[in-house]
Amino acid sequence: MIRISAKWTERIAFFFLLVSTLIIIIPVILITVMIIQKGLPAMNLEFLTESPRLGMRAGGIFPAILGTVYLVLGTMVFALPIGILAAIYLSEYARDNWLTRAIDLAIVNLAGVPSVVYGLFGLGLFVIFLNFGTSILAGSLTLAIMSLPVIITASREALGTVPQSFREVSLALGATRWQTIRRVVLPNALPGIMTGTVLALSRAAGETAPILFTVAAFYLPKLPQSVFDQCMALPYHLYVIATQVPKIKPHVQYGTALVLIVMVLVMNLSAILIRAHFRKKKHW
Amino acid sequence: MESARKPWNRALEFLIERAIFFAGIISIFFVILIFVFLLKEGVSLLKTYPLKDFIFGQKWYPISEPPSFGVVPLLLGSLAVTMGAIVIAVPLGMGAAIYIAVVAPGWLKEILKATVEFLAAIPSIVLGFIGLVTLVPLVKQVFHLTTGLTAISGSIMLAFMAMPTIVSMMEDALTAVPRSYREGAIAMGATKWQMIWRVLLPAASSGMLAAIMLGIGRVIGETMAVLMITGNAARIPTSLFQPVRTMTATIAAEMGEAVQGSDHYFALFAIGIVLFIITFLINLAAGFFIGRAHHK
Amino acid sequence: MEKKKKIEIRDLSVLYGGEEALRHVNLDILEREIMSVIGPANSGKTSLLRTLNRLNDRVSNAKVRGEILIDGQSVYKKILPDVLRRRMGMIFALPIPLPLSIYDNIAYGPRVHGIHQKSVLDRKVEESLQEAFLWDEVKDRLNLPAMKLSGGQQQRLCIARALAVEPEIILYDEPCSGLDPLSTAKVEETMVRLKSRYTQILVTNNTKQAARVGERTAFFLMGELVEVDATDKIFTVPTDKRTEDYVSGRFG
Numbered sequence: 001m002i003r004i005s006a007k008w009t010e011r012i013a014f015f016f017l018l019v020s021t022l023i024i025i026i027p028v029i030l031i032t033v034m035i036i037q038k039g040l041p042a043m044n045l046e047f048l049t050e051s052p053r054l055g056m057r058a059g060g061i062f063p064a065i066l067g068t069v070y071l072v073l074g075t076m077v078f079a080l081p082i083g084i085l086a087a088i089y090l091s092e093y094a095r096d097n098w099l100t101r102a103i104d105l106a107i108v109n110l111a112g113v114p115s116v117v118y119g120l121f122g123l124g125l126f127v128i129f130l131n132f133g134t135s136i137l138a139g140s141l142t143l144a145i146m147s148l149p150v151i152i153t154a155s156r157e158a159l160g161t162v163p164q165s166f167r168e169v170s171l172a173l174g175a176t177r178w179q180t181i182r183r184v185v186l187p188n189a190l191p192g193i194m195t196g197t198v199l200a201l202s203r204a205a206g207e208t209a210p211i212l213f214t215v216a217a218f219y220l221p222k223l224p225q226s227v228f229d230q231c232m233a234l235p236y237h238l239y240v241i242a243t244q245v246p247k248i249k250p251h252v253q254y255g256t257a258l259v260l261i262v263m264v265l266v267m268n269l270s271a272i273l274i275r276a277h278f279r280k281k282k283h284w
Numbered sequence: 285m286e287s288a289r290k291p292w293n294r295a296l297e298f299l300i301e302r303a304i305f306f307a308g309i310i311s312i313f314f315v316i317l318i319f320v321f322l323l324k325e326g327v328s329l330l331k332t333y334p335l336k337d338f339i340f341g342q343k344w345y346p347i348s349e350p351p352s353f354g355v356v357p358l359l360l361g362s363l364a365v366t367m368g369a370i371v372i373a374v375p376l377g378m379g380a381a382i383y384i385a386v387v388a389p390g391w392l393k394e395i396l397k398a399t400v401e402f403l404a405a406i407p408s409i410v411l412g413f414i415g416l417v418t419l420v421p422l423v424k425q426v427f428h429l430t431t432g433l434t435a436i437s438g439s440i441m442l443a444f445m446a447m448p449t450i451v452s453m454m455e456d457a458l459t460a461v462p463r464s465y466r467e468g469a470i471a472m473g474a475t476k477w478q479m480i481w482r483v484l485l486p487a488a489s490s491g492m493l494a495a496i497m498l499g500i501g502r503v504i505g506e507t508m509a510v511l512m513i514t515g516n517a518a519r520i521p522t523s524l525f526q527p528v529r530t531m532t533a534t535i536a537a538e539m540g541e542a543v544q545g546s547d548h549y550f551a552l553f554a555i556g557i558v559l560f561i562i563t564f565l566i567n568l569a570a571g572f573f574i575g576r577a578h579h580k
Numbered sequence: 581m582e583k584k585k586k587i588e589i590r591d592l593s594v595l596y597g598g599e600e601a602l603r604h605v606n607l608d609i610l611e612r613e614i615m616s617v618i619g620p621a622n623s624g625k626t627s628l629l630r631t632l633n634r635l636n637d638r639v640s641n642a643k644v645r646g647e648i649l650i651d652g653q654s655v656y657k658k659i660l661p662d663v664l665r666r667r668m669g670m671i672f673a674l675p676i677p678l679p680l681s682i683y684d685n686i687a688y689g690p691r692v693h694g695i696h697q698k699s700v701l702d703r704k705v706e707e708s709l710q711e712a713f714l715w716d717e718v719k720d721r722l723n724l725p726a727m728k729l730s731g732g733q734q735q736r737l738c739i740a741r742a743l744a745v746e747p748e749i750i751l752y753d754e755p756c757s758g759l760d761p762l763s764t765a766k767v768e769e770t771m772v773r774l775k776s777r778y779t780q781i782l783v784t785n786n787t788k789q790a791a792r793v794g795e796r797t798a799f800f801l802m803g804e805l806v807e808v809d810a811t812d813k814i815f816t817v818p819t820d821k822r823t824e825d826y827v828s829g830r831f832g
Contacts, residue, residue, distance in 0.1 A: 001470075003602060006475045006477075006478060006563055007475060009475075010475045010476060010477035010478075012478065013477045013480075013481075014383075014387055015377045016379060017380070017382050017387055018387075018592060019382035020375065020376040020377075020378075020380050020383065020389075021379065021380040021383045021384065021396060022380030023376055023380075023456075024376060024380050024394060024400070024403075024444070024447050024451070025380075025399050025400075028399050028400075028403045029399075031406070031414050032402075035410070035414070035416070038473050040328070041490075044432070055442060066478065082307050082310060085303060085304050085307030085308070086307040086308050086310060086311065088304050088307075088308075089304045089305055089307060089308025090308060091303075091307075093304060093305065093308065094306075094308065095640045096640060099309070103308060103309060103311055103312055105568075105571065106311040106312040106314070107311045107314045108567050108570070109315055109563075109564055109567050109568075110311055110314060110315055111567075112498070112505070112507070112563045112564070112566065112567035112570075113318065113563060114504070114505025114506070114507065114532055114559055114560075114563055115505065115507060116505070116507040116532045116535050116536050116559075117318070117322070117505070117535075117556050117559055118318075118320060118555075119535070119536075119539075120321075120535060120539070120553055120556040121317075121318045121321050121322065121556075122327075122550070124321040124322070124324065124325050124553070125317065125321050128455060128544065129321070133365075140830025145314055146312070147311075149311065152311065159552065163676075164677045165672065165674075166307070166676070166678060166679075167484060167638075168635055168638075168670075168672070168676075169676050169678060169738075169741075170678070170688070170692075171635060171661075171662070171665060172633060172635065172637075172665055172669065172670040172672075172742075173665070173666070173688060173689040173741065173742065173745055174662050174663070174667075174689065174692065174693065174745055175662060175671070175688075175689075175692040176297055176303060176662045176718045177297075177301070178297045178331060179297075183688070183691075183692065184678060201404060204404075205349055205407075206405075206406075206407025206408070206409065206410070207299055207407070207408075208407070208408070208409045208507070208508045209507040209508060209536055211530070212536055212539070213539050213540065220326055226471045235409040235752070236409075236412055237411055238409050238410065239412075239512075242409075242413045242416060242512065243416075243434075243608050244413075244513055246511075250417075253413065257410045257413055257414075260407055260409075260410060261406060261407070261410060261530075264405055264406070264407060265402075265405065268401075268402075268405050273508055293694075
């Protein structure tokens, strides 16, 4: 048997580690380059501001962009307040008991429920049982519940980074618990909460399965007028033109993918900037 | 100083604290609500279709006459794609996590982490679309198949999509191992690789198992990408090089056409229950491993 | 003239989980005196303060037995915690300025208690800073972040902040443990000058500080009150052998 020296074993092992890393990283770069390269030719004012024509093969994707913006806003309206309050409960009020453990378990499981199951749930509860119909309202609510665990977890973490001593100072001055939370804890946790929320919303923006049966429309001749209307959405639009529209020019597909990615990335980037900006200003 | 605080402030605070409490327990409420609604619709199937035939039925022909709603081919489809994905993703992800956590120099580490995070941010529909136009033809060509829309394409795609979960969590687990462990091993003359193999990996094992669990959860629940690239043939797979159909893809593809209140509609909810239970158990397992990792 | 009893502690025991932090403590604190509380680490001094102002309520496994009365009123039965804490300012071991300006730090308490009128707040800020002998040093830079002050200034800021809600009692939890001797001297001077208006309890590891500042001194050991008496008696002719060992530096 040939004995390989420890040094050589290490070199070989590290080589394979590097190879596995590259197998993951290189496709990411290739995909990005490809989408930008093939999607950029589609970018013009018409593409971004007009409705689709000729069975999605020409014109623009404005209704889908607008629909996704509506859905993200709707998701935020429902998920943000509940998420923050829930995080406040867990960080400031919950004691170490069975209820808290049950909540933790529930959050982990909500985070793990497949997105298509959220779609089913949204269909069953919001569309049919509450009779909202396939609508922006039903879609936003579905996405909001899906985003809750992420928002709660991130906000809770952000609240946890505020030093306990700040709370004690405030309480010792005669502030009530809620005053302490509102005046000391929340302001100092806000950057973290915002970062987590924006990340959760960027995920919601890219989701297809939950909106499939709750809001998304194949094609709508006019823009939605109220929260009870259906709307088009970028991810679903990409699905449609990628699989159900024959003889479509690739640059329309790549262009749609590019717009969706840019939207999601802008949100991610702003989250990172918020975090960086406030980390610099942090004094403790 | 006379108190300028008004009495209704106390009442208001009481209400706010009630609201906080209800928001706090709302996650439990939603988990139950999701389960109840899946159950409510899914169980309606049993009025006309026996449970036995759903669970053990080997045929999924929802629109033939009479229809059959056997979940087995879909369950096996999901399993095949998932197993394939995990076999690919775990070794690669582990390798990358070790490389990023221990081997890579600081500047490269940040770039690699950012790239993995970027991958996590790309919507799955975009990855599905790219897979459809690049991976599917590639698989067809490489394996000389009549179609590239196969389980293996889905596995490769899903392995890729599970990477951010697996790599970041494993990397966290490795980084969480106390410095003293590493330095102790190095001080005793071990090479870096020996230290990784004998000290770091065993110490981080719980966290890494949790990462694998959550990776499985991510893969089994993925919908749009598998819908687009696995070929969607609802039959029991005998090899990874055949078209298959997963549970998630079935729901996504057929709910649009299923008539509300029909057996087909209820059957899709029944699949949702199966999915819910599977992911619930996987997350429970992940939670168990996470708990163990924290107790160390 | 006999001073009135401000705080009466009756048979007070405090437990964390199963651990007893205080055992059957009986102690009276008189109006407008400075009571020094000394003792080695883990003797229960800090627990005493945190039980007095009910900050212990935050610790989920803390249990309190016995009775504490302020002006004859039961702290745990008759007074809401925030009302209680407002009457009882607390200065922590390390200066903890909130991440706000000097002005907003001082105004925090009054604002919490419903005062929002600018002129009233301005007056309160000035008065409190003057009482804590910090006004002259900071009057031109009230909008500066409080974190920018020196350690000693920060601690006096914390005192001013506590004074701004007009408490009756001030609790100090080893207030000079992080300060250099010069800053310590200033804080001590502040305490002595506040004597005419406030009841003060000073928990300290520093026996010399207790001797310098306190009129009476209580010695705690392992959760028990060993001895309480006039400060000069405790430091010259203590009745208990353990007190003598401690103040003469034989342990602790």
